[in-house]
Structures are given as C-alpha cells and as structure tokens.
Amino acid sequence: MIKTVPKPTIVRICHIYRVLGELENDGVKTATSGVLGDRIGVSAHSVRKDLSLLGETGTNGARYNVSRLRVLIGEKLGLNAVKKACIVGVGRLGQAIIDYGQFALNGYEIVAGFDSSVNRLETIKTQVKLYPAYQIPEIVKSEGIELAILTVPSESAQLSADRLVEGGIKGIVNFTPTVIKFNKDDLFVVQIDVVREMHVLSALISLSSKAGEESQ
Amino acid sequence: MIKTVPKPTIVRICHIYRVLGELENDGVKTATSGVLGDRIGVSAHSVRKDLSLLGETGTNGARYNVSRLRVLIGEKLGLNAVKKACIVGVGRLGQAIIDYGQFALNGYEIVAGFDSSVNRLETIKTQVKLYPAYQIPEIVKSEGIELAILTVPSESAQLSADRLVEGGIKGIVNFTPTVIKFNKDDLFVVQIDVVREMHVLSALISLSSKAGEESQ
DNA sequence: TAGATTGTTAATCGATTAACAATC
DNA sequence: TAGATTGTTAATCGATTAACAATC
Numbered sequence: 001m002i003k004t005v006p007k008p009t010i011v012r013i014c015h016i017y018r019v020l021g022e023l024e025n026d027g028v029k030t031a032t033s034g035v036l037g038d039r040i041g042v043s044a045h046s047v048r049k050d051l052s053l054l055g056e057t058g059t060n061g062a063r064y065n066v067s068r069l070r071v072l073i074g075e076k077l078g079l080n081a082v083k084k085a086c087i088v089g090v091g092r093l094g095q096a097i098i099d100y101g102q103f104a105l106n107g108y109e110i111v112a113g114f115d116s117s118v119n120r121l122e123t124i125k126t127q128v129k130l131y132p133a134y135q136i137p138e139i140v141k142s143e144g145i146e147l148a149i150l151t152v153p154s155e156s157a158q159l160s161a162d163r164l165v166e167g168g169i170k171g172i173v174n175f176t177p178t179v180i181k182f183n184k185d186d187l188f189v190v191q192i193d194v195v196r197e198m199h200v201l202s203a204l205i206s207l208s209s210k211a212g213e214e215s216q
Numbered sequence: 217m218i219k220t221v222p223k224p225t226i227v228r229i230c231h232i233y234r235v236l237g238e239l240e241n242d243g244v245k246t247a248t249s250g251v252l253g254d255r256i257g258v259s260a261h262s263v264r265k266d267l268s269l270l271g272e273t274g275t276n277g278a279r280y281n282v283s284r285l286r287v288l289i290g291e292k293l294g295l296n297a298v299k300k301a302c303i304v305g306v307g308r309l310g311q312a313i314i315d316y317g318q319f320a321l322n323g324y325e326i327v328a329g330f331d332s333s334v335n336r337l338e339t340i341k342t343q344v345k346l347y348p349a350y351q352i353p354e355i356v357k358s359e360g361i362e363l364a365i366l367t368v369p370s371e372s373a374q375l376s377a378d379r380l381v382e383g384g385i386k387g388i389v390n391f392t393p394t395v396i397k398f399n400k401d402d403l404f405v406v407q408i409d410v411v412r413e414m415h416v417l418s419a420l421i422s423l424s425s426k427a428g429e430e431s432q
Numbered sequence: 433t434a435g436a437t438t439g440t441t442a443a444t445c446g447a448t449t450a451a452c453a454a455t456c
Numbered sequence: 457t458a459g460a461t462t463g464t465t466a467a468t469c470g471a472t473t474a475a476c477a478a479t480c
C-alpha cells in the first residue's frame with residue numbers, strides 16, 4: 001500500500017514542510033500549490049504531484065490548509081517528534097553550527113559534542129555537553145541519539161563514522177569531502193561540501209558561457 | 217557540437233576532479249573507473265558514462281592517467297583557473313567558513329567579506345578585507361568577483377543577493393533557507409541548508425522503518 | 433453559476449544501468 | 457595471447473511536465 005516516494009520528492013516535501021512553518025508563523029491560513037511552488041522554486045504541478053504521493057493531502061478544489069498540511073507531512077515523514085542529535089568535531093565549523101541554533105526551532109536537540117582533542121574539550125565553552133571521541137559509541141547508545149553532524153578533518157571521517165555506526169546512529173550529515181563506507185542498509189548519509197559546490201558553480205558558469213559563444 | 221551535460225553528471229565529475237587531486241597528491245599515476253567510482257560512491261559504469269560525455273578522456277583499453285584526466289576535466293569545466301570569491305555575512309558561520317581554508321587549496325581566493333553590522337566589521341579580526349554591505353555592488357565589480365558565499369540571516373538573503381547581482385556576480389552558494397529570486401539566466405545558485413538535510417534524513421529513516429514493518 | 437484549484441492519469445523527457453565491441 | 461579496461465550504443469528505469477476531470 002505504501003508507494004515508494006522518489007528521493008527528489010522527499011527533498012522537496014521537506015522543503016515545503018519548512019515553508020509551511022514560516023507561513024504558519026506569519027499567520028497565513030491557506031496556501032495554493034502555486035504559492036508553495038514559488039517559495040521552494042518549483043512549479044505548482046510539481047508541488048501537487050509530490051503531495052499526492054503522500055496520500056490524501058488537500059481537498060479537491062479547495063486550497064491547502066497550512067497547519068493541517070504541515071502536521072500531515074510531519075506525520076507521514078516522521079518530522080513532528082523531537083529527535084536527538086550530536087556533533088562530532090567541535091572545531092570552528094562545528095562550533096558555528098552548534099551556535100547557529102536553528103536546530104532547536106526545527107525539532108532537533110543537540111545533546112552531545114565529541115572531539116578527539118582533549119585540549120579542545122577543556123578550553124571550549126558551549127552549552128552542549130562535550131565528550132572525548134572514543135566515547136561516541138557509548139554515549140550515542142545511552143542517550144538514544146539518532147542523527148549526527150560530522151565536522152571532523154577529512155582523514156578522521158571514516159573512523160568517526162564507524163564509531164557512530166557502532167553506537168547505532170541512523171543518519172549522518174557529513175561535512176567532510178570523504179565519502180563514508182558502511183554496510184548497513186538502515187543508515188542514511190547526506191554529504192555537504194562547500195568546495196564541491198563552488199566547483200559545480202564554476203562548471204555551470206563555464207559551460208553556459210561556452211554555449212553562449214556557440215550560438216553567436 | 218557541445219552536447220548538453222546533465223546536471224547530475226556535472227556534480228559527479230566535479231567530485232571526480234577533487235578525488236583526482238587527492239590521488240595525485242598521494243603519488244598515484246593511473247586509476248580505473250572502478251577506483252574512481254568507489255571513491256565517489258557510484259558504479260564504474262556511471263563514471264565511464266559521465267566522462268565520455270566530456271569528449272575524449274581516457275584511451276580505449278588503458279586506465280585513466282590521473283594528472284592528465286584532472287587537467288582535462290579542469291579545462292572542459294573551467295576549474296583550473298583561480299577564481300575570486302567573497303563572503304556575505306561574517307557572523308559565526310561566515311567566519312568559520314573563511315577560516316576553514318580549503319578554498320585556497322582548491323582554486324578559490326576569498327578577496328572580500330561583507331556585513332551590514334559596522335560594529336562587527338570593526339571588531340572582527342580576519343585575513344580577509346571587510347566592507348560594509350552597501351558596497352557589495354561596487355567591490356564585486358571592481359575586484360571582478362565571480363562567486364559569493366551567502367551566510368547572512370534568512371531575512372537579508374534576497375537583499376544581499378540583489379546587491380551581488382547588481383555587481384555582476386555569476387554564482388552564489390546560499391547557506392540561508394530562503395530561495396533567492398532573480399531574472400538573469402547567467403546566474404547560478406546552489407542551496408545548502410543543514411536543517412533541511414536533517415529533515416531529509418529523518419524522512420528517509422521514518423519511511424524505511426515503515427517499509428520494514430510492512431514486510432514483516 | 434463561474435472561476436479557481438486540487439488530484440491523478442497520460443505523455444514526455446532525462447538519467448542510469450547493462451552489454452559489448454574496440455583496445456591496451 | 458589472455459585478461460582487463462575503456463567508450464558508446466541500446467534498454468530500462470525513474471522523474472517531470474502537461475492535461476483534464478472532479479470539486480470547492
């Protein structure tokens with residue numbers, strides 16, 4: 001009965017979920033597929049198609065009820081319950097991400113930070129509890145941490161990931177350029193790499209300018 | 217003559233480009249499509265197909281020459297020349313990204329930082345030259361800055377982007393959850409949103425556990 | 433009722449996987 | 457020569473776009 005939802009659709013619906021939160025805060029009660037599409041940068045068609053894959057969402061002919069739709073997406077995708085997360089590697093980037101603070105507002109509680117440098121653990125002041133890296137499996141298990149943000153140096157990425165897996169982590173946001181290897185099919189990893197994104201932009205710019213010359 | 221290269225292919229090739237750099241540093245001379253695929257997390261098939269879209273890359277039957285392939289990809293995608301970049305919003309995240317420092321090693325020179333808080337501009341110490349936000353168009357133009365990293369509060373994203381566009385920026389890495397609107401077809405934007413990635417992970421976890429229950 | 437809007441099927445488009453000849 | 461490897465065509469698979477009936 002559960003249709004498989006395409007990955008791009010999941011990404012877009014998560015985006016819609018966030019936009020619905022903003023609209024709710026602004027006191028907006030209803031929204032059309034056009035408005036939602038506009039906000040996330042896709043067509044109205046696409047929004048309706050995506051939402052329909054989730055099962056009954058709106059009512060035929062009537063606009064979407066903002067708060068109702070948000071709750072519904074949250075239920076279907078498991079976004080409503082608060083989840084525990086940790087951060088591995090509390091260097092500059094790690095600290096900045098902790099303090100960024102949007103997590104608490106969006107259903108994530110950062111309950112632990114890990115680092116292999118004892119010196120750093122002692123000198124850093126943050127509201128998050130800090131532990132040495134070797135305690136990752138133990139703490140992840142005991143605290144029931146589901147998600148991890150990985151901001152260690154590239155060379156330590158695999159080791160850190162192994163420890164997280166040992167603790168039973170379910171998802172990792174990997175800020176290192178290293179692709180993590182693992183043999184578990186119930187672990188999910190997303191990769192964020194600023195340098196690669198810069199390269200992609202450079203490539204798009206370069207290819208488009210070549211295409212431009214071509215057509216002259 | 218120029219075939220249009222699919223977006224996913226561009227992303228993967230940029231990833232390969234980076235891996236080739238690592239291999240080169242490690243003194244590796246040749247590599248197979250299998251090795252490259254392994255490193256970036258895709259099949260050997262996929263690597264060969266992607267590279268073939270770039271035109272002649274390897275030699276039929278022989279392994280890829282690491283340094284030759286890297287230079288070749290760099291030429292085709294415009295990644296070899298150093299590009300100037302700037303950072304808009306030098307709060308915690310912005311500073312962390314500047315200091316992250318992988319940019320210089322990968323062909324990007326960050327030549328300017330902008331912020332609307334005069335106080336912050338005066339107190340922050342960094343190796344990057346800082347300017348008030350209203351000078352964005354002027355400096356981007358005079359310095360010939362091509363790429364921008366956007367780390368301002370979500371509410372200021374559109375205004376900052378407008379100023380960048382006015383200066384003639386060609387690409388933006390947008391760290392805010394706000395989708396930027398613009399009417400230029402020679403501007404490219406990539407979005408990075410940690411919270412959304414956390415949501416996507418949560419959704420994948422939730423859907424997979426449901427699918428698991430289903431099949432029991 | 434008329435105009436606007438959703439949900440869903442059908443049609444198009446694009447990307448990935450498989451297979452294999454050509455080459456080292 | 458034999459085994460390994462690339463480049464590219466063909467086949468499959470998946471995603472997006474378009475269209476339209478159903479409904480408010």
